[in-house]
Amino acid sequence: MAVFTKVLTNTDVQRRFSFPDGCLPALPPFRGCHAIVLQVKDEAGILWNFACTIRSGMTPTPVIVSGWIQFVRSKELQIGDVVFFYREDDTVTGAHYKIEVKKNSTLTSVNRKVL
Template sequence: MAIFAKCLSKTDVGKRLSVPSKSLKYFPLSGEHHAVDFKVKDENGRVWTFRCYTRKKKHLKPVLTKGWREFVCTRKLEIGDKVEFCRNAEEGAGAGYRIKVKKVVRVFGAAFGHVTIGLPD
């Protein structure tokens, strides 16, 4: 089940991934904690640890911080690339979530679409 998908912005690529607020209910945050680490498996089977962090006040504005920049750099993500977070239905997968990356395809500098590219380990 898809939790959310988004095209990456400059902030998403350079600092942290902004998560849509309506997707917050799918992350394992409790009422008293404002950050939680969780495991995500990519298309290549590599497990990543990300931290979901929210503000402590009314407008929570969830973001992924810890581990996110390493993922961006390793996968060479760029502005316009697309990520999709899903629940992981595999038993014993070692991660409760999956992430799919679709690289933006540019033709003469204009975004033409997205394509999934698996990377060797």
């Protein structure tokens, strides 16, 4: 089941990934800490370890601050590409997280014309 879908912004591809509002309950519990390691498998079965922190404020927002840029570079992600984030619950092993990316075909065709 998809937890969220997000169109990537400049900040997402250049610095860090901010989860959309309301996603915190779907993540592993932080148990009083401000950071966790979030293990996520991509569509190729590669396991990524993302350092996820919570930004303080009126609405705590989870943010991936480490490991994300390597993911962006390996997938050659750009502004406008879409990320699908899934959580699958297993009664024996607990929650498993998956990430899938879809390239923005409009952007890709525009880039091809420019080249």
